[in-house]
Amino acid sequence: MARYELVKRSVALITLTNPPVNALSSAVRHGIAKTMERALSDPKVTAVVICGENGRFCGGADIREFAGPLRGPPLVPLLDSIEAGEKPVVAAIEGVALGGGLELALFCHYRIAHFKARLGLPEVTLGILPAAGGTQRLPRLIGIPAALELITTGRHVSAQEALKLGIVDQVTEQNACEVAVEFALRAVAKPLSSRRLSSLTTPCPPNLDALLEAVTMQIQKKARGVMAPLACVQAVRAAATMPYSQGIKRESELMATLFNSGQARALQYCFFAERTAGKWTLPSGAQWNDIKPREIRSAAVIGLGTMGRGIAVSLARVGIPVIAVESDKKLLETGRQMVIGMLERDAKRRGVSASHNLLKFTLGLQDLKDVDLVIEAVFEDMALKKSVFRELSKVCRPATLFCTNTSGLDVDALAGVTDRPQLVIGMHFFSPAHVMKLLEVVCGPRSSSEIVATAMSLGKRMGKVSVAVGNCPGFVGNRMLKPYSDQATFLLEEGATPEQIDKALEDFGFAMGVFRMSDLAGLDVGWRVRKESGLTGPDVDPKNPPRRRQGRKYCPIPDMVCEQGRFGQKTGRGWYMYDKPGGTKAKPDPLIQNLIEMYRNRYGIQPRNITDQEIIERCLFALANEGFRILEDGIAARPEDIDVIYLFGYGFPRHRGGPMFYASMVGLQRVLERLEHYHQAHPDVPHLEPSPLLKKLVACGSPPVQKWREHIKTMHSHL
């Protein structure tokens, strides 16, 4: 839809109207075609201004339309008529001009941007490329190197940077529309030929091939197996080496190779899944858009260990005064220095001043009597956490909200020791808490909808992707991690090596394989959890550690590694060896290979050749299978939530969509068959037994992931 008005007696003002981001849906494209034709044919009209309703120019093509057959007028011929017209067309950019929105502006003869506007060609983040001339026009306007960087990264630039790059002609602090109308009136007399980007030659750097080669290498190194960025390089190469008409053909050829690809579908699924995750509903029927969150004006963090420090920084940097508490002077001083240091480095990186004044450090819980919200981040020990919550109930005013950063302990058990179980919730941050975007908001059965709403909105305010989950051991992320890492260690027993398993997972797209990731996180963390859950400990015979524990198959190799003091990067030895404690460059360690071979000999295990396909199937199908169980148990409301948790908390490759979307892409029938195959081979590994929900979805014809919810409804929700 596009609105047409005549202003200043001779300027046609065309306003795109498709809330919330004026995406270029077929209706909007129809609207532009009709209003442009009217403006160009009306003799009263001397110039045209295009703007967007609600202070947003245009968020690009309507991504929702990609799933179906494309209808309505094709974009490029429509935009050609704008550039070819004899009347100056000025784009008045407010809010955002992204993707097809910026391309629309690049067909206009002039671009005026509001100083708060953001511009960019983020198509590559959706697994595609700018297919409305962006790859041919932006290089002609700002040169190859700058255009290449923006198109292969999809980065948004500010209006100021866009002016410096030459993307826009003027930046204004006033209403961009009014400024554009004045600008258009002044442009009437000026020639337009030099303003038609299609007629310009692309300024080429002398080292073009070397530049394109270097960018290609960098992409292949950083974005393993991701297609779109490489196609973007090819399209920009066409802008440098072909006339515009051929370049635009090359652009659409390359787009055709991407548009229906699995990667594009996965990345577009992630776009919407991320936005769906924030829309929670509780068993009571309370939901995200009808519960008003409390405003948090002050907070406290208890415990300044690794997590507590990151949480304090994440609160202070968004302007929330924080009281940080530790149990003794030395820990408090160490914590204070580290938090201040992190806040300063973070502020420097963001080019802002550090908000030291918002931080207060204390040894006394009584200083927390008036805070709005407390986040407990002490050592992962139930008894210790309970004593903290009992104390808090005594000192904090009745309305103060209590949150725990436990990564898997029972939130309701903690709520039970307080005087306000309805005001207790889990806020599970991921390490480092001031960097990782994911926040699991763990709703106990007594958590009120008000505290759920408050925790979710506080997460958004802290720049987190917040997902509401139910209360069970390990919640969603860590609960699924166990079958995934268990399969990896079982594969070690059967013949694989840590390097082989990690390489298979990294070739699949993970930034780090399971063993390198464990070395980073610290092997002692998992060891302590296994001890606390009684799976290992001093009463286990180290000479003959049993391979069945608590009625299930158990692999003692990780314990044997820890018993040698190998805790990963922090000790310089783990599944890999590092040049020094804290080193990050992993090298295969023959001692680990010896340990595994001795272990196989002791139990008479004949190693066999294990394929990368088996590694991927056993690790990822076990992961997804636990995801199905979590949906059955109502611990997660929909598969999108699980996928967002794994994308933002566990480094699952975005171009694979997440464990549940990946399972749907592989085909639920195949996932079921492979799990049945592996469970038959390993009947003593319950998490390989296909979940009832998986069987049910296959029986229902394997509906697309977005439709699974309809089949989950029958189950009881813990959310």
Ligand SMILES: C[C@H](O)[C@H](C)C(=O)SCCNC(=O)CCNC(=O)[C@H](O)C(C)(C)COP(=O)([O-])OP(=O)([O-])OC[C@H]1O[C@@H](n2cnc3c(N)ncnc32)[C@H](O)[C@@H]1OP(=O)([O-])[O-]
């Ligand atoms: C030819 C051409 O070459 C090619 C082919 C293309 O152009 S491909 C398309 C390229 N364009 C993009 O990649 C930009 C994508 N959008 C964004 O980056 C952000 O949305 C935003 C613009 C920076 C606003 O952020 P926000 O935080 O203020 O709000 P939001 O929650 O994100 O969004 C608010 C609501 O708008 C929906 N939405 C946003 N952009 C949309 C789009 N392009 N198409 C359809 N829906 C969109 C979104 O799902 C949400 O819906 P709901 O959840 O309310 O139901």
